[in-house]
Amino acid sequence: MSEDAPAIALRARSIEQSFGDVEVLSGVSLSVERGEVAAIVGPNGSGKSTLLNVLAGIAASDDGSVSIPRGRGGARSVGYLPQRPAFREGFSARDTLGFYAQLLDGDVADDVAASLDRVGLGEVADRSVGSLSGGMTRLLGLGEAVLGDPAVLILDEPGSGLDPAMVERLFDVVGDLAADGTAVVVASHELPAVETHADTVHVLDGGTFAASGSPAELLAETGANSLSAAFLRIVRARAGEPTVRAGVGGASVVSEPGVDGSGADVEGSGTEVDESGTEVDESETDAGEAEVTVDE
Numbered sequence: 001m002s003e004d005a006p007a008i009a010l011r012a013r014s015i016e017q018s019f020g021d022v023e024v025l026s027g028v029s030l031s032v033e034r035g036e037v038a039a040i041v042g043p044n045g046s047g048k049s050t051l052l053n054v055l056a057g058i059a060a061s062d063d064g065s066v067s068i069p070r071g072r073g074g075a076r077s078v079g080y081l082p083q084r085p086a087f088r089e090g091f092s093a094r095d096t097l098g099f100y101a102q103l104l105d106g107d108v109a110d111d112v113a114a115s116l117d118r119v120g121l122g123e124v125a126d127r128s129v130g131s132l133s134g135g136m137t138r139l140l141g142l143g144e145a146v147l148g149d150p151a152v153l154i155l156d157e158p159g160s161g162l163d164p165a166m167v168e169r170l171f172d173v174v175g176d177l178a179a180d181g182t183a184v185v186v187a188s189h190e191l192p193a194v195e196t197h198a199d200t201v202h203v204l205d206g207g208t209f210a211a212s213g214s215p216a217e218l219l220a221e222t223g224a225n226s227l228s229a230a231f232l233r234i235v236r237a238r239a240g241e242p243t244v245r246a247g248v249g250g251a252s253v254v255s256e257p258g259v260d261g262s263g264a265d266v267e268g269s270g271t272e273v274d275e276s277g278t279e280v281d282e283s284e285t286d287a288g289e290a291e292v293t294v295d296e
């Protein structure tokens, strides 16, 4: 990792995206540093994949901008792992990555073996992709995403449908990649793994980040004892639903927003989550359609 590479690896400003009348992203801003694992969590349909597609440059947003300062001399700036990576059957894992390596600028062919090793598939390099398990196929997708040593990795639900051990393995690989200086943006519903492995967590809900911070900060902010519990409090509070708060010794007390209890140890009107952790920099918003730009 070059010492003079900029600390910020990806910066998104005021991303807006609607589909017809449905506003999915409404002024989402995000900065991710080299070596940071930034997790995007949120209810189904909250717009995580939509945001990741914009960050990866796969889809243009209606407004806002994404910039990726050039941090190191890799063959590409962004590696992307889709939610359901699919590979053409009949080829080995090695040949499959070899094919993708050819599509990249520069001399990436030598990266194939290294990429397979990085994601722990070195020993199955000669197996047909059709014979790989779902978890291994996801790891192969990650291997494809890291070809060319991109400065930024965008991972869309890498753990979905995988057993807990495979989820841990995937997130361990992600942690290793971040330790090498890669900035990682990962959308995930695997909140225990996110709590362990993410440096920052952004809760996407209602088109914006309802809360942002380290896992410890979100727990402290909501009084929850796990990221899963913090997540529920944040999204329920925004929906105006009853919230559940763990009391001392694991006791749980249910409260309803705006309803004071009967003198029991009830947390008042639901969880309050301020948005101070969300970086919003509207002063530098680019007008018009967003593009992913790589700063030279």
Ligand SMILES: Nc1ncnc2c1ncn2[C@@H]1O[C@H](COP(=O)(O)OP(=O)(O)OP(=O)(O)O)[C@@H](O)[C@H]1O
Pocket (backbone or CB within 6 Å): 019, 022, 024, 042, 043, 044, 045, 046, 047, 048, 049, 050, 051
């Ligand atoms: N191309 C599209 N055309 C129309 N609507 C879309 C399109 N892509 C996404 N949407 C809608 O945008 C919303 C956000 O979808 P998105 O897939 O980004 O959510 P998500 O948070 O990734 O969901 P999940 O957790 O279920 O994967 C949904 O209501 C979805 O139906």
